[in-house]
Amino acid sequence: MAALVHVEAVCGKDAPADAVHWARPSTVMWTSDEVFIRMDDDSRRSYRDAASRGSKQVDELHQAWGVPYQPVYKENSRETLRDETFRGWREHGALQMRPGIPTSSSAPRWALSEEFADLFDPDLEEEAFRKAAEQWRETHMDPGARLKAAFALDAETAKHAVIVDLPDGTKRTLENSNSSLIIKGVVESWAPARMGKPVVLAISEPGVKVHMGDERMLQILKIKIDVNNVLPDVLMADIGADPVQFWIVEAVATDGPVSAERKKALLAWAARQNIKADRCSFLTAFLSRNADAARRRLKDLASGTWAWYADEPGHELAWYSLTPSADDL
Structure with missing residues (x-):
């Protein structure tokens, strides 16, 4: 989620495909702490471009920054992200897949739905966020999915209660x-x-x-x-x-x-x-x-x-x- 927001891989409801910054699962997997602390537009754009080409380019980008490349995720976890997380998010309307791209292609084709990404606006105050999140769940999730989400939320809340x-x-x-x-x-x-x-x-x-x-x-x-x-x-x-x-x-x-x-x-x-x-x-x-x-x-x-x-x-x-x-x- 954070990696997709960081590289602006967000798609509006009626946005032309060519106007969207699409991402790959590896865009998430290849992120590092160094990537996230660089919030300026040029650095975020540089990482997005490097991740769209390959891990070698991401490594070279870190060398250009003068820091070692230490990705936060292991390479072999990419399939889990693509086949489980991305697929589940897409089913609920949180993620969109670019049309016309073969499933065997490595081209970037994933982006967050704009209304889902809006939930992570840092300017949202706590109560406004709760209402927006509840509205999103009511709109995009069936009763079973909402039940699972509520259970997970309760479990997480209990850890800090x-x-x-x-x-x-x-x-x-x-x-x-x-x-x-x-x-x-x-x-x-x-x-x-x-x-x-x-x-x-x-x-x-x-x-x-x-x-x-x-x-x-x-x-x-x-x-x-x-x-x-x-x-x-x-x-x-x-x-x-x-x-x-x-x-x-x-x-x-x-x-x-x-x-x-x-x-x-x-x-x-x-x-x-x-x-x-x-x-x-x-x-x-x-x-x-x-x-x-x-x-x-x-x-x-x-x-x-x-x-x-x-x-x-x-x-x-x-x-x-x-x-x-x-x-x-």
């Missing part, structure tokens, strides 16, 4: 992020020390992804989790307290502490769940007191709330008015 051990012994897999690390600390370290009997009711992640905690307890408490609500990052209940106390937690890796405005919105959300204001407690959790988010946002904490740092789990900050008013509820 943050696993949170809930108080009831179950686990939740969160995306690899500082927010997830903060949530892990809140659930595994802060909650057991702070609460008599903690229960995780829900955890939310960016992209409106919600992980249910104890669903049986949600039903007992008659709390409905709706992604359209103003959801906190973590909703917990201390069922060891009498009456039950609800903890509304915001994990702040970059922004989003329990400010006065946010507290008001969260209390309105709680009211819709029939949770009284005096049953709600609020925690803003940071990675560290030295974290940029903590230095910038600690001053914005709402009165009547707490703060906690994941790297100092045995301590907690409280911010409250010495003369409480109705606004402190």
Whole structure:
């Protein structure tokens, strides 16, 4: 993929064949680290031309650059790339083959489909990429292929995921992020020390992804989790307290502490769940007191709330008015 983008082997839907920079499997196999670090047009064009002629020319190009030629792939893996990877990509519309070229010919005849190559635009932000990739899969893959892709994506995500051990012994897999690390600390370290009997009711992640905690307890408490609500990052209940106390937690890796405005919105959300204001407690959790988010946002904490740092789990900050008013509820 990277090699084809590097040499601009990309074909638009209606592009004339003569206007496309076609590539061979060997264009991929003969790449080297030196090829990839040379991003200027002349170097990329030189490699494309050399790879279209033969390995000797690629070796000579590296000599001209004054570096040893060390390809990243073994020569005998070319057939696997051509017969399995390229063929599979072509079936899904990710790759195009130049018409009119005999299968026995060594002439360059492969190029990425433009709409597939667009998915790798470095300017695409994470959420925009996810939506574009999902749209591409829906358009080009049959249900079986989409299932395989989803399984592979889940497996890859799991390698880098943050696993949170809930108080009831179950686990939740969160995306690899500082927010997830903060949530892990809140659930595994802060909650057991702070609460008599903690229960995780829900955890939310960016992209409106919600992980249910104890669903049986949600039903007992008659709390409905709706992604359209103003959801906190973590909703917990201390069922060891009498009456039950609800903890509304915001994990702040970059922004989003329990400010006065946010507290008001969260209390309105709680009211819709029939949770009284005096049953709600609020925690803003940071990675560290030295974290940029903590230095910038600690001053914005709402009165009547707490703060906690994941790297100092045995301590907690409280911010409250010495003369409480109705606004402190």
